[in-house]
Amino acid sequence: MFGPARRRFGLGSVAKLRASPEIREFFRDYYRTCCNAGPYKVYFTSRQRRKSADISGSVPLADSGNSDAFVAFERVQKSYDGEILVVKDLNLSMPKGEFLTMLGPSGSGKTTCLMMLAGFETATHGDILLDGVSINNIPPHKRGIGMVFQNYALFPHMTIAENLSFPLEVRKMGKSLREEKIKRALDMVEMGDFGGRRPAQLSGGQQQRVALARALVFEPELVLMDEPLGALDKQLREKMQFEITHLAHQLGITTVYVTHDQTEALTMSDRVAVFNDGRIQQLDPPDTLYEKPQNSFVAQFIGENNTLDGVVTEIKGDTCIVRLDGGEMLDATPVNVTKVGERTRVSIRPERVEINKERLQDGAHTLKAEVLEFIYMGDIFRTRLRVAGNDEFVIKTRNAPDQEKLVPGTMIDIGWLPEDCRALDAT
Amino acid sequence: MSDVADTGPMLAADGTPLKKSLGRALRRQKMRALMLIAPLLLFILLAFILPVGDMLYWSVKNGIVSETLPRTVVALKDWDANSGELPDEPVYAAMAADLHEASLAKTHTKVGVRLNYENPGISSLFRKSGRAAKKWEPAADGPWKDQLIELHKGWGDTAVWRTIQTYSPPLTSGYYLNAADMRVGPDGPEMRPENERIYMLLFGRTLKLSLMITLSCVLLGYPVAWLLANLPTRKANMLMILVLLPFWTSLLVRTSAWKVMLQQQGVINDVLVWIGLVADDARLVMINNQFGTVIAMTHILLPFMILPMYSVMQTIPPTYLRAAKSLGATNWTAFWRVYFPQSVPGIGAGSILVFILAIGYYITPALVGGTKGTFISNRIAFHISSSLNWGLAAALGAILLVVVLLLYWAYDKIVGIDNVKLG
Ligand SMILES: Nc1ncnc2c1ncn2[C@@H]1O[C@H](COP(=O)(O)OP(=O)(O)OP(=O)(O)O)[C@@H](O)[C@H]1O
Ligand SMILES: [Mg+2]
Numbered sequence: 001m002f003g004p005a006r007r008r009f010g011l012g013s014v015a016k017l018r019a020s021p022e023i024r025e026f027f028r029d030y031y032r033t034c035c036n037a038g039p040y041k042v043y044f045t046s047r048q049r050r051k052s053a054d055i056s057g058s059v060p061l062a063d064s065g066n067s068d069a070f071v072a073f074e075r076v077q078k079s080y081d082g083e084i085l086v087v088k089d090l091n092l093s094m095p096k097g098e099f100l101t102m103l104g105p106s107g108s109g110k111t112t113c114l115m116m117l118a119g120f121e122t123a124t125h126g127d128i129l130l131d132g133v134s135i136n137n138i139p140p141h142k143r144g145i146g147m148v149f150q151n152y153a154l155f156p157h158m159t160i161a162e163n164l165s166f167p168l169e170v171r172k173m174g175k176s177l178r179e180e181k182i183k184r185a186l187d188m189v190e191m192g193d194f195g196g197r198r199p200a201q202l203s204g205g206q207q208q209r210v211a212l213a214r215a216l217v218f219e220p221e222l223v224l225m226d227e228p229l230g231a232l233d234k235q236l237r238e239k240m241q242f243e244i245t246h247l248a249h250q251l252g253i254t255t256v257y258v259t260h261d262q263t264e265a266l267t268m269s270d271r272v273a274v275f276n277d278g279r280i281q282q283l284d285p286p287d288t289l290y291e292k293p294q295n296s297f298v299a300q301f302i303g304e305n306n307t308l309d310g311v312v313t314e315i316k317g318d319t320c321i322v323r324l325d326g327g328e329m330l331d332a333t334p335v336n337v338t339k340v341g342e343r344t345r346v347s348i349r350p351e352r353v354e355i356n357k358e359r360l361q362d363g364a365h366t367l368k369a370e371v372l373e374f375i376y377m378g379d380i381f382r383t384r385l386r387v388a389g390n391d392e393f394v395i396k397t398r399n400a401p402d403q404e405k406l407v408p409g410t411m412i413d414i415g416w417l418p419e420d421c422r423a424l425d426a427t
Numbered sequence: 428m429s430d431v432a433d434t435g436p437m438l439a440a441d442g443t444p445l446k447k448s449l450g451r452a453l454r455r456q457k458m459r460a461l462m463l464i465a466p467l468l469l470f471i472l473l474a475f476i477l478p479v480g481d482m483l484y485w486s487v488k489n490g491i492v493s494e495t496l497p498r499t500v501v502a503l504k505d506w507d508a509n510s511g512e513l514p515d516e517p518v519y520a521a522m523a524a525d526l527h528e529a530s531l532a533k534t535h536t537k538v539g540v541r542l543n544y545e546n547p548g549i550s551s552l553f554r555k556s557g558r559a560a561k562k563w564e565p566a567a568d569g570p571w572k573d574q575l576i577e578l579h580k581g582w583g584d585t586a587v588w589r590t591i592q593t594y595s596p597p598l599t600s601g602y603y604l605n606a607a608d609m610r611v612g613p614d615g616p617e618m619r620p621e622n623e624r625i626y627m628l629l630f631g632r633t634l635k636l637s638l639m640i641t642l643s644c645v646l647l648g649y650p651v652a653w654l655l656a657n658l659p660t661r662k663a664n665m666l667m668i669l670v671l672l673p674f675w676t677s678l679l680v681r682t683s684a685w686k687v688m689l690q691q692q693g694v695i696n697d698v699l700v701w702i703g704l705v706a707d708d709a710r711l712v713m714i715n716n717q718f719g720t721v722i723a724m725t726h727i728l729l730p731f732m733i734l735p736m737y738s739v740m741q742t743i744p745p746t747y748l749r750a751a752k753s754l755g756a757t758n759w760t761a762f763w764r765v766y767f768p769q770s771v772p773g774i775g776a777g778s779i780l781v782f783i784l785a786i787g788y789y790i791t792p793a794l795v796g797g798t799k800g801t802f803i804s805n806r807i808a809f810h811i812s813s814s815l816n817w818g819l820a821a822a823l824g825a826i827l828l829v830v831v832l833l834l835y836w837a838y839d840k841i842v843g844i845d846n847v848k849l850g
Pocket of ligand 1: 104111112113260
């Protein structure tokens with residue numbers, strides 16, 4: 001897999017955390033403040049989470065004077081027309097060196113946030129802090145933020161070298177120093193031989209690299225990228241994803257990256273902020289985001305997901321029992337439900353559905369399912385089932401010698417670990 | 428595929444060599460394209476190329492002398508104009524015969540007028556002689572030399588004979604010399620006396636004022652075009668109507684409006700006097716001079732500058748400016764280093780358009796330019812409609828054409844014509 005990020009903030013820490021109920025509690029609070037936009041400012045990295053977890057029980061709200069926060073949005077709102085809030089109460093803070101991705105559907109306000117950070121749009125309300133200083137009144141050219149645009153915005157009338165020279169010239173750098181830096185930057189993106197060309201003479205991927213080099217050549221501490229890989233084909237995109245994360249971590253730059261491609265977000269980022277409707281729905285490392293979505297939107301948006309609707313009938317510590325609308329019972333982890341009788345939508349990842357009864361806990365609830373379709377996909381099998389009246393229930397099983405190939409028309413029992421099935425909000 | 432080279436030329440499906448059938452297909456395509464543009468081609472040929480060619484011919488054509496005075500032209504051939512002596516009797520006899528014939532055909536005044544361009548006074552010489560020549564018997568009444576000199580002392584002037592001799596070939600460079608303020612003297616072409624030079628002055632003034640007009644159009648038009656290109660579409664379209672509004676009113680009305688505005692008892696002077704900026708007895712002279720011409724023509728030609736600039740600026744995405752600023756450039760640097768160079772093609776296109784239009788303008792300079800603000804085109808118009816010296820008008824026009832082409836070439840060398848975008 002790509003991404004030193006995955007390696008650095010690996011699954012290990014989360015696995016450890018899964019055990020303790022207090023930590024769960026504390027996480028829930030943390031997510032609420034994040035998503036529901038309370039008056040607090042929350043700041044978190046995996047590293048720190050581990051630390052706070054050790055001194056578990058303490059209130060995990062970082063105060064706004066957090067000295068580690070390099071970039072911070074404090075209760076930021078934005079409206080273009082005075083009627084609709086495009087960004088509603090955004091709170092976010094990033095430590096130095098973090099690679100944060102803003103992910104969300106089209107029109108959710110990602111670009112707007114980036115533009116406010118870069119200084120091309122002004123926030124209608126709230127503060128944006130850079131290194132602890134409010135930058136609301138600092139013009140874009142004094143912010144020293146590198147930026148990569150979706151269409152690269154390489155100046156067509158200048159050569160590649162002149163493009164890279166531009167930010168250095170406006171900083172009144174001497175010629176020899178400039179040339180040295182340009183060379184280093186171009187070499188860094190493996191474009192050393194192209195300095196004399198015009199942007200129009202480069203391929204899309206090459207232009208992308210140059211745009212990256214130009215955003216980095218003046219050594220900004222913060223780099224913003226707005227869907228920089230949107231125009232590239234899949235293979236090139238994956239290559240560039242790797243190169244960008246690699247560079248960002250190697251140079252220790254803080255990066256805010258915007259995309260609406262969830263794979264990109266998951267593979268590249270230290271943390272992902274899922275945007276919808278002008279709010280951050282969830283802000284977490286990729287693994288947490290995927291395995292522990294905090295609401296239905298995030299569960300639906302990230303990866304493939306099966307949902308079933310029902311009512312909570314019993315809550316017992318960190319598990320609950322849900323009665324589906326068809327009368328079936330199942331076990332789940334209560335996430336967004338607090339009391340018995342509440343409507344809920346449970347979500348289960350296709351690869352976490354268990355068809356082998358022996359692997360389930362004693363007394364676990366199972367559901368009857370009819371096999372509708374079996375698709376052989378090479379490394380995995382994808383089977384579509386009818387479960388509790390839902391025809392689109394999908395399970396994925398690994399292609400292994402002992403793996404059963406389900407036959408359409410047969411009835412099977414399916415189940416899952418309660419922690420893999422999350423009872424979320426019913427919307 | 429690779430064995431094709433061994434088996435000879437590649438064949439099309441029906442067995443003919445591929446090259447040949449491709450050539451045929453392309454030829455058919457070309458013919459079709461040609462047919463489509465044929466009407467336009469014909470129109471351009473008839474309405475543009477032929478008239479321009481005809482004009483070029485007019486500027487050198489001189490058949491009238493040899494046609495009207497055929498015997499004289501032959502007889503004068505061996506006369507040495509620089510000897511200082513008058514031609515001999517045969518020349519006078521030939522002239523008498525020619526004059527007699529011309530007076531019967533009533534063509535003697537025309538040749539007189541033609542030669543009068545080169546040597547003022549010849550017109551009356553021919554008119555007077557022609558009147559007398561009707562009654563002559565050219566073969567019987569000789570010898571003619573003394574008779575003619577007696578009739579009009581012009582016939583005793585070597586300069587007259589020199590003029591006739593110089594302009595007897597069917598083609599002449601005389602119009603061009605004239606247009607360049609030169610004439611044929613005893614030692615070949617020479618400059619005219621200082622007080623008779625006019626065309627070079629006019630050419631110079633036309634170029635200078637056209638440049639000033641182009642420049643002021645760029646200065647005034649650039650911000651407007653920028654505004655248009657950066658406003659939301661609906662507002663931009665509204666403003667665009669305002670830009671185009673002048674096109675909806677007659678040129679004459681607009682020019683006359685400037686007369687009302689600029690004259691000494693006009694609106695602007697009145698306001699200035701009323702404010703007290705200008706004394707009543709020292710009202711500004713803003714019309715019937717170069718200032719008036721520049722102002723009025725800038726106003727009239729401004730849309731031709733704005734439109735191409737606008738269409739170029741519209742294609743410059745605003746992200747370039749943002750990118751420049753994110754790289755640390757101030758607003759000005761971002762504009763100057765990033766936006767402006769990309770808008771140059773628009774400036775180039777607008778400038779060429781305005782300059783070429785300006786250089787050939789004549790209504791406005793005629794109305795608001797007075798004597799100090801007229802253009803070469805006014806002179807051309809004068810020669811076409813008043814003095815009827817079409818040859819000179821054609822020569823002036825041809826020189827203007829060459830000057831424009833030269834400037835176009837220079838522009839191509841300096842800026843590059845591929846850097847011009849007209850839409
Ligand atoms: N200049 C603007 N004027 C008015 N409304 C705007 C402007 N820019 C964006 N919006 C609106 O703000 C909302 C958020 O836009 P934004 O560009 O931030 O979305 P996004 O998350 O970047 O979407 P995408 O993934 O499509 O790029 C959209 O509803 C959009 O219509
Ligand atoms: Mg966007």
